[in-house]
Amino acid sequence: MRLPSKLNPSLFHSLFQDASCPILIFRQLLQANATPNDVTFSLLIKACISSHSFSRASPSATLQAYQIQTHLFKRATDKFLYVNTAIIDFYMKLGFTTHARQLFENMLSKDVVSWNVLICGYSQNELPRDALQLFVHMLRESFRPNQTTIASLLPSCGRREFILQGESIHGFGIKAGLGLDPQLNNALTSMYAKFNDLEASQLLFVEMGEKNVISWNTMIGAYCQNGFPHKAVLCFKEMLKEGLKPSPVTMVNLTSANAVPETVHCYVVKCGLTSDASVVTSLVCLHAKQGLTDMAKLLFKSYSTKDLISITAIISSYSEKGDVESAVECFNQTLLLEIRLDAVALIGVLHGITNPSHFAIGCAFHGYGLKNGLTNDCLVANGLISMYSRFDEIESALSLFFDRSEKPLVTWNSVISGCVQAAKSSDAMELFCQMNTYGQKPDAITIASLLSGCCQLGYLRIGETLHGYILRNNVKVEDFTGTALIDMYSKCGRLDYGEKVFYSINDPCLATWNSIISGYSLYGLEHKAFRCFSKLLEQGLEPDKITFLGVLAACTHGGLVYAGIEYFRSMTEKYGLRPTLQHYACIVGLLGRAGLFEEAMEVIKNMEIRPDSAVWGALLSACCIQREVKLGECLAKNMFLLNYRNGGFYVLMSNLYAIVGRWDDVARVRDMMRDSGDGCSGVSVIEVTPNRDANNNLCPSEVNFFIMRQNL
Incomplete structure (x- = not known):
């Protein structure tokens, strides 16, 4: 677009608001021999900040800032306070805090707005100490802070180490009569939520005379941050009752509350927010987080928004499920979209590689990390x-x-x-x-x-x-x-x-209960293990697979067949837990030791997964106890054909033959074990008094022990 040569600068001011590249309009103004004034530069800076081409610390944005400042000096418009404040704000948003502070120090005159811009800039650049120090300096210079000052400062206090400072600033605001401002109340609500002081956040929210969408968004976010997703959803419903229309921030906060994905998605469509990139990204992440990975991938493909956050959530979700092949497929798609994985995405893939068959894939991603410099993270x-x-x-x-x-x-x-x-x-x-x-x-x-x-x-x-x-x-x-x-x-x-x-812990978690149950089972104290299991249920905790593994082991040690069968049935039918090979080994061993070999074989026949050496070994061990040589030999032949020939297998067969006095067979099995190279020595671990050599010096292991004691 080429404009006439003789135009008043004021005609350009309206063009800055909608310009995709304001600096080009400014150049046309200069080419038209029009003289820019202070208003021109103020509008130009604001337009550059809000421009689509503006990106934090990007080369083009940095060049624009330097060019504008040069013209400010050239036209002597830097003497205007509000123009200098605008350029300081520009530098702060670019992340050039040192340069912005230098410009601020060189200003001949300052007002509260210029102080606020610098304080807000430090907060946005995560420099809380600088923001707090500048606030103190502002007070010493006899400037009176306003609501914007306090609201700009409070985000800097949203850390545990700044609780005292945050509360002090709150008190300062009340003393200065600034407590009724909605912007300030919203900032205070957010700050206390970050301190995990939800009670203070709720009190501030309830006492607000006027609640706008930002106020409701802040409270919904506060509930989510403190682990109360249901209250966040209730707060959202109350907001709708008040007749307020949700914003994109509302929907982003709601997705972090682990709401029902389908419901949130329907409401997003109803509100016409599907064009907002942050909302779509949050929806994708919500589906991925709740394990609905295929739906997340479908959403990702359906909308034009293609960002790294979404693809990272999908890849991590597939990896968490152990579906590494699908994760690799998504990774290949990112390469086609020219999206490079970052450290977070790479970690998501690596955590999902738990199967030995996927080890080569893990090595390949290691190579990708080396090539792209991600291994430095x-x-x-x-x-x-x-x-x-x-x-x-x-x-x-x-x-x-x-x-x-x-x-x-x-x-x-x-x-x-x-x-x-x-x-x-x-x-x-x-x-x-x-x-x-x-x-x-x-x-x-x-x-x-x-x-x-x-x-x-x-x-x-x-x-x-x-x-x-x-x-x-x-x-x-x-x-x-x-x-x-x-x-x-x-x-x-x-x-x-x-x-x-265990008894010194006030509120044991499930893992702690599992540990003490397993301990009792290990020592044959089955009744104590059962009592712990009952108390666990009384506490409202739901047992998992490890819990039942401990209880079944207790039944095996105590020979409690019917109790073991009941616990096994309860695990599968009442709690819907799928037994692992370890569970099957316990129940097979329990039945076998009681001489119920037909029932044990029936369990093995009905297993949903293929029995391994532990399951067959449990039955073979039971054959040793019951002196069932014939069945033991059949099991041994089966294990031999399945290539389960480890040291334990040979030892069990040797013991079985020894029990019935078949010493020739014992010698034959031991020769087989020696020839196969699967023999291993038994080891017992005991603690003794510190070992010393002839010169009364401690042995290396004892040296390590005393070094550890000294370090601790």
Whole structure:
């Protein structure tokens, strides 16, 4: 568009509002020999900020800002206060906080608006300390803050470490008579929600004289942030009763409340919000989060919005289900759309790789991360370490760990947990000692991983030392920490200590109940295990597969056949839980030990999944107890044909023949075991007093123990 050469600058002002590229209109103004004034520059800056081409810290936006500032100096319009304030706002939105502060300091005169722009800019750029310091400086300069000042400052106080400052600013606002402003009340409601003080948020919301859509959106978001999705939905319904029309922000907040996806989608269509990118993205994420991955993918294809957040949610949802093939297919589609996965998307894929058949895919994504520089991200590195540890590739995990120059606590936790998961608990203990030399202090996750390592190695003393560390440092003995302690004491021979830990926990979670039930089962205290199961139900908790595994093990140890059958039937029929191979091994072993071999075989015949060596081994073990040689030989032949020839198989057959005095067969089985190379030595773990050499020095393992004690 070419405009006439002689036009008044005021005619251009209306063009700035709708211009897709305001800087081009400004250039045409100069070419028309028109002289821009202060209003021109003010409108130009606002138009540039709201332009579609504006992107934070983009080269074009940065160039525009420099060009405008140059013309300001050239035309001497920088003497106007509101023009300088506008250019400061522009720089703040670009993220150039230092440059904006320099312009502010060079201003000959300032007003409350210019102070507000800078304070708001610091808040938006996540520089809370700078915003708070500037507010104090503003007061010292005798400027009187207004509602906008306080509302701009409150987002900087939305962190746990700034609770005192936030409450102080609230008090300042009340004292200054600024408490009735809706903008301020909304900001205060949001701030207290971030402090997890929902009671204060509700009180502010109820006392609001005038509630606009922003007020309702803030309260809906507050309920969602604090884990009350049902209250968020009720709040949304109350908003509709008040006759207010939902905005895109309302629908985005509602999707985070885990509402019914179909209902939210229908309402979005009804309100005509399907053209809003943020709403569509939220809908896709809601479906993906609730496991409706195919519907999420269909939504993604149906709308023109194609962003990284949506595709990440879909990929992560497929990975969480274990459908890695579909996740890879979505990844290929992102390449066609020229969308590059970021660290969050890559982590979502890596967490889903749990099947050994998908290990090669995990390695391929590792290569993708290396090519695109994503492995430099700490979370990606941790995800890779966990993946390699999951498949016993501990050397690869350690290589990734030691190659990193920066090792935050989360990375140490990943590699220590990985070593324990790969049954390399001794390496985990050594890494812990190294971790302390780097100045890293353990947290609850570190302690829980080390306690699991103590279970593997039978290190009761180290477990007790870790318990002492928990008590001295007031680490909460709840959830996974308490569960790990109970498990450690149970498996290291001190169930009495495990009981004390359990009863010291005020509100045990399901995992903690499972741990104590398994402990009682391990020691043959089946009646205590059953009582815990009953109390668990009284607490309103619903048992899971691990709960029933502990109870069935208790029935097996106690020989309680009918109780075991009832628990197995309750698991499948009442709670709808699908039995795993471990559950089947327990019930088959229970029936077999009672001599009910026909019933045991019937269970195996009706299994929904193919029996493995544990199931057949449980029946073979029962044959040893009942001296059923003929059935035992049939089972052994079956296991041999299925290639289940491990050391335990040969030992069971050897014991079966020994029980009935068939010593020639015992020798034959032992020769077979020796020839196959599957023989293994039995190991018993006991704790002894510290070993010392001839010079009275501690042995290496004891040195490690005392180093750990010193570090803790």
